[in-house]
Amino acid sequence: MAITGLFLITFLIVHCGINALIFFNDGGESFNKGAEFMGTNPLIRTMEIVLFIGLILHIVKGFSLWKQNNNARPIKYAVQNGAANSKWYSRSMGILGTLLLMFLIIHLRHFWVISRFTDEITSGKETLFNEMKEVFEHLWIVVLYVLAMVSLAYHLMHGFQSAFQTLGLNHKKYTPLIKGVGFWFSIIIPFIFAMMPIAMHFDFIK
Amino acid sequence: MSGNMNLTLKVWRQKNTKTNGELVDYKVNEISPDMSFLEMFDVLNEKLITEGKDPIAFDHDCREGICGMCSMHINGRPHGPLQGVTTCQLHMRSFKDGDTIVVEPWRAQAFPVIKDLAVNRSAFDRIIAAGGYVSINTGNAQDANNLPISKDNADEAFAAAACIGCGACVAACKNASAMLFVSAKVSQLSLLPQGQPEKQSRVINMVAQMDAEGFGSCTNTGACEAECPKGISLSNIARMNREFIGAELGSEKY
Numbered sequence: 156m157a158i159t160g161l162f163l164i165t166f167l168i169v170h171c172g173i174n175a176l177i178f179f180n181d182g183g184e185s186f187n188k189g190a191e192f193m194g195t196n197p198l199i200r201t202m203e204i205v206l207f208i209g210l211i212l213h214i215v216k217g218f219s220l221w222k223q224n225n226n227a228r229p230i231k232y233a234v235q236n237g238a239a240n241s242k243w244y245s246r247s248m249g250i251l252g253t254l255l256l257m258f259l260i261i262h263l264r265h266f267w268v269i270s271r272f273t274d275e276i277t278s279g280k281e282t283l284f285n286e287m288k289e290v291f292e293h294l295w296i297v298v299l300y301v302l303a304m305v306s307l308a309y310h311l312m313h314g315f316q317s318a319f320q321t322l323g324l325n326h327k328k329y330t331p332l333i334k335g336v337g338f339w340f341s342i343i344i345p346f347i348f349a350m351m352p353i354a355m356h357f358d359f360i361k
Numbered sequence: 362m363s364g365n366m367n368l369t370l371k372v373w374r375q376k377n378t379k380t381n382g383e384l385v386d387y388k389v390n391e392i393s394p395d396m397s398f399l400e401m402f403d404v405l406n407e408k409l410i411t412e413g414k415d416p417i418a419f420d421h422d423c424r425e426g427i428c429g430m431c432s433m434h435i436n437g438r439p440h441g442p443l444q445g446v447t448t449c450q451l452h453m454r455s456f457k458d459g460d461t462i463v464v465e466p467w468r469a470q471a472f473p474v475i476k477d478l479a480v481n482r483s484a485f486d487r488i489i490a491a492g493g494y495v496s497i498n499t500g501n502a503q504d505a506n507n508l509p510i511s512k513d514n515a516d517e518a519f520a521a522a523a524c525i526g527c528g529a530c531v532a533a534c535k536n537a538s539a540m541l542f543v544s545a546k547v548s549q550l551s552l553l554p555q556g557q558p559e560k561q562s563r564v565i566n567m568v569a570q571m572d573a574e575g576f577g578s579c580t581n582t583g584a585c586e587a588e589c590p591k592g593i594s595l596s597n598i599a600r601m602n603r604e605f606i607g608a609e610l611g612s613e614k615y
Contacts, residue, residue: 325600
């Protein structure tokens with residue numbers, strides 16, 4: 156979980172960085188350039204496959220971990236006060252991950268399928284920026300995306316620092332730093348992502 | 362006496378490993394706040410015996426917080442509401458008159474219930490037998506100063522060795538993982554020079570035994586550290602992970 160998780164975190168940085176180009180508010184010019192580069196560069200396209208492998212491994216491993224851990228306690232407690240000893244999101248990684256997976260299916264259907272499996276964007280009929288504009292016209296989709304980013308924030312809040320602990324990277328000097336960076340990363344990245352549908356919907360970006 | 366309490370207990374009763382158990386209600390009256398939690402159980406058991414009923418089986422031994430025998434899951438927390446104490450050191454002053462207290466055994470696949478609140482923790486013994494030792498050839502003991510140990514390492518090894526193997530970490534963990542226990546036992550040896558020769562095989566064998574016993578995996582929730590009566594640190598788990606990864610990659614054994 157740790158290795159694939161950290162790999163997916165690096166993907167989030169790239170994804171967030173490219174998409175943040177919409178905030179230049181230049182009618183999507185720089186964003187469309189970025190999207191075209193990501194869609195055509197052979198190295199990126201290869202990494203896309205690696206990314207999917209990483210994502211699938213993360214999901215499969217997460218599921219088997221959930222099953223194994225569920226079996227480790229066949230008879231549950233009548234009363235268990237988890238709040239007394241741990242954070243709710245640390246105990247809910249499976250549920251948060253499942254929510255994110257459901258979001259990802261919708262999200263991929265919105266943008267990835269259009270740009271890879273139809274010729275709408277490659278033929279120049281449509282740009283990815285306009286596609287974003289169109290999708291985020293619906294308020295319920297904006298709400299869905301924002302809620303998904305809340306899930307992502309909590310998933311990262313546990314996952315970021317947990318990955319380092321799993322890999323044995325615990326150190327008196329560096330662990331507080333890792334935890335601090337993890338905390339802010341978990342807030343800033345989902346916040347930037349969440350601002351995208353909001354800005355599009357309310358026409359802050361034209 | 363004034364200040365004495367009347368309480369309702371919901372206690373897990375289970376005849377043996379094979380039968381199903383259930384929570385049974387008991388009323389205990391005139392409980393002194395100065396009693397320990399186990400003494401309150403003694404009072405209840407006396408009453409049950411007088412009534413000709415089967416007393417509640419529970420583990421206990423030293424009753425001073427150092428043996429690791431007591432193992433009650435009280436109101437959803439191992440060893441009850443206080444931090445850094447075992448059940449035997451929990452006193453009734455931590456509760457209020459009229460409280461309902463739910464008492465369950467440690468719950469884990471690897472800790473089958475023997476009877477009522479007593480669970481079989483010999484899985485821990487088998488993990489220790491798998492590698493939690495140092496092999497020392499017989500002969501005269503050498504001078505202690507021949508083995509230089511830094512104070513920091515000695516302190517950290519000692520802190521890890523404070524683990525009494527009660528199993529509260531397993532009980533607290535949502536995954537019933539034994540990582541805090543195993544990592545404490547790995548750390549107390551690998552931090553010292555005497556533990557070095559068997560360092561790689563120790564971590565590999567102990568982790569393999571831990572998995573074979575059916576404990577869950579660590580997802581770093583930190584519940585174990587928060588509930589450990591001896592304050593064993595999560596940094597031990599990271600150390601064990603580090604050593605395990607190193608041993609898996611570096612060892613020439615398959």
